[in-house]
Structures are given as C-alpha cells and as structure tokens.
Amino acid sequence: MASVRQNTTIREYQDFVKEVYGLSNDRYFSLWDMVTNMERFMMRGLKGIRKEDTEKTKINLLIAFSWFVSMTNRLHVNLEEEVWNRFPYLCSYCASCPCLCKKNKIEHRKEIPIDNIKRPKLLEEFQNMFNQIYPTEQRTLEHAGVHLAEEAGEFSEAILTYRGGHEDKDFRKVELEIADFFSCIMGVFNSLGVNVAKELSIMFFDNCHVCKNAPCTCNFRDITSFKS
Ligand SMILES: [Zn+2]
Numbered sequence: 001m002a003s004v005r006q007n008t009t010i011r012e013y014q015d016f017v018k019e020v021y022g023l024s025n026d027r028y029f030s031l032w033d034m035v036t037n038m039e040r041f042m043m044r045g046l047k048g049i050r051k052e053d054t055e056k057t058k059i060n061l062l063i064a065f066s067w068f069v070s071m072t073n074r075l076h077v078n079l080e081e082e083v084w085n086r087f088p089y090l091c092s093y094c095a096s097c098p099c100l101c102k103k104n105k106i107e108h109r110k111e112i113p114i115d116n117i118k119r120p121k122l123l124e125e126f127q128n129m130f131n132q133i134y135p136t137e138q139r140t141l142e143h144a145g146v147h148l149a150e151e152a153g154e155f156s157e158a159i160l161t162y163r164g165g166h167e168d169k170d171f172r173k174v175e176l177e178i179a180d181f182f183s184c185i186m187g188v189f190n191s192l193g194v195n196v197a198k199e200l201s202i203m204f205f206d207n208c209h210v211c212k213n214a215p216c217t218c219n220f221r222d223i224t225s226f227k228s
C-alpha cells in the first residue's frame with residue numbers, strides 16, 4: 001500500500017506519485033497531455049475562487065498539484081532541490097523575507113544567498129516558509145489565483161520552447177518555472193488556509209484516491225472525464 005503521511009517530504013510525495021501514477025501516465029499521456037490535465041484542474045480551482053467555493057478550489061488544486069508533480073517526474077526534476085535553490089527562505093527576486101518587491105519597487109533580480117541551515121525538511125515546512133516569504137495579508141485570494149494562472153502559462157511556455165530546440169539552457173528555464181509554479185500554488189493554499197500535506201494525507205491515505213490501487217488502474221476514459 002502506498003500512502004502519503006502528513007509529515008511527508010516533497011521528495012517522498014514525488015515518489016508516491018511516481019509509484020501510483022507513473023505507469024498510467026507513461027502509457028496514456030504525453031507531456032502535453034499532462035500539461036492540459038494540470039491546467040484543466042487548475043482552471044476548476046480558479047473557478048472555485050470566483051464562485052467563493054473553497055472546497056471546490058481545494059480539491060481541484062490538490063489534483064492540479066498532483067498532475068504538476070507527475071510532470072516533474074516525467075522530466076526527472078528534483079522538485080525539492082529546485083524549490084530550495086530558487087527560494088532559500090527568501091523571495092527569488094528581492095532576496096528578502098518577507099518579500100519587499102512591492103514596497104521597495106525592486107526592478108532587478110538580486111543575487112540570492114543560500115543558507116542551508118534554514119532549509120525546511122517537510123512539505124508542510126516548505127508551505128510555511130512560503131507563508132513567511134509571501135504573507136497572505138499582502139494579497140487577496142483572487143490576486144494569488146491570478147498569479148498562479150500566470151505562472152502556469154510561463155511553465156507551459158518554457159516547455160514549448162524546450163520542446164522546440166531541446167537546448168539545455170531552455171531546460172534550465174523549465175526547472176526555474178517549476179519552482180515558481182510551486183511557490184504560487186503554495187501561495188494560493190496559504191490564502192485558502194489549506195494545509196497541503198494534511199489534505200494530501202487524507203486524499204492519498206491508500207493508493208490512488210479514485211481506484212484505490214497502486215499502480216493506479218483507472219482507465220483512460222475515467223481519468224479524462226474525472227470531475228470534482
Ligand atoms: Zn520580493
């Protein structure tokens with residue numbers, strides 16, 4: 001039985017997704033299909049924000065997040081490393097915690113010093129770190145949602161560029177966009193007051209949250225027509 005514990009690390013969650021969904025992802029979905037699946041659940045989550053339906057937003061963004069993690073597996077990206085190197089308890093742009101981008105009208109990205117002593121271990125601690133860097137009081141939930149949509153667009157644009165030329169420098173851009181997307185989806189969950197690790201541990205206490213198998217045995221039609 002594969003399950004997610006509330007005290008999961010990002011690495012462990014990435015491995016859980018691989019164990020449960022790696023096989024069906026590889027057989028059924030291209031990378032672009034996965035981008036589409038991530039975006040359609042993200043879109044449902046954003047619709048939940050517009051409709052002020054927290055439950056709808058929460059469940060759909062958890063599924064979008066899981067598709068996103070599936071993509072990091074497909075691309076063999078170590079999500080935790082990328083997130084930490086981009087956000088080492090500091091804003092990736094102004095190099096401050098809390099972020100001072102708006103207050104100080106920062107116009108150029110600053111050099112980011114990395115102090116590994118502060119590195120969080122658990123997914124929950126990473127989510128909390130983003131709450132310290134980007135406090136929820138500094139934005140509305142709608143603002144966080146718009147930012148997430150923007151980052152999803154940048155992520156898919158980076159993939160499009162990389163698929164066009166297969167250049168290493170373009171893959172580096174994909175990795176950076178992965179970290180940015182992670183930061184933004186944690187931001188939306190923080191604005192919602194949702195503990196991601198806790199919710200994942202409830203959703204994935206026993207293999208796939210739909211068929212309850214590992215690897216997942218949901219058929220293609222069920223996956224593509226799944227609505228929540
Ligand atoms: Zn900043």
Ligand SMILES: [Zn+2]
Binds near residue numbers: 209210211216
């Ligand atoms: Zn399943």
